[in-house]
Amino acid sequence: MNEKHRHWRVSVETSGEQIVAIEPEMLAGREISEADEDAIRTAAHHLLAFIGDPAPQPNLEVHPDDRAVDRFASAMKAKLAQKRDEGRSGWNDKEDCSQLFLSQLLREHVEKGDPIDVGNFAMMLHQREERIASLLETLQGE
Structure with missing residues (x-):
C-alpha cells in the first residue's frame, strides 16, 4: 500500500448513527438491514463520482436473491478470516x-x-x- 494512503477510513452513517466503518485491515458495524445496504451502495457511488469515476447510478431495486447472496458472502468472508x-x-x-x-x-x-x-x-x-x-x-x- 502506498505510504501516503496508509491510514484511511470510510464511514457510512444515517441519521447520525454509524452503519459501517472500513479501514485497512478492519471492518466494523452493526447488522446491516436492506435500508442500510441502500445507504452504503449510494455512499459508494457518491465516493466514486467524487473522484470522477463514471460509475453507474445505484440500482436501489436490488433483487432479494442478490441481497441475500451478498449478505451470505459477507458472513462467509468473516468466518474464513476468523479461521x-x-x-x-x-x-x-x-x-x-x-x-x-x-x-x-x-x-x-x-x-x-x-x-x-x-x-x-x-x-x-x-x-x-x-x-x-x-x-x-x-x-x-x-
Whole structure:
C-alpha cells in the first residue's frame, strides 16, 4: 500500500448513527438491514463520482436473491478470516487437502447445522472445480 494512503477510513452513517466503518485491515458495524445496504451502495457511488469515476447510478431495486447472496458472502468472508487468524489454511492445495477431505468436512458441518461453514466448504470445492464426494465415498475414505 502506498505510504501516503496508509491510514484511511470510510464511514457510512444515517441519521447520525454509524452503519459501517472500513479501514485497512478492519471492518466494523452493526447488522446491516436492506435500508442500510441502500445507504452504503449510494455512499459508494457518491465516493466514486467524487473522484470522477463514471460509475453507474445505484440500482436501489436490488433483487432479494442478490441481497441475500451478498449478505451470505459477507458472513462467509468473516468466518474464513476468523479461521485464518486461528491458523487454518490450505484448502486450495490439492496435494495437502483432498476433495474427499473437504467433502467429509462439508458433510460433518451439515450435521453441525452451520450454513456458513457448509457454504465455505462448498465454495472451496467449487473453486477447485470439484464435486462433493458421495456419502459412500466419504464413508469408504481415501
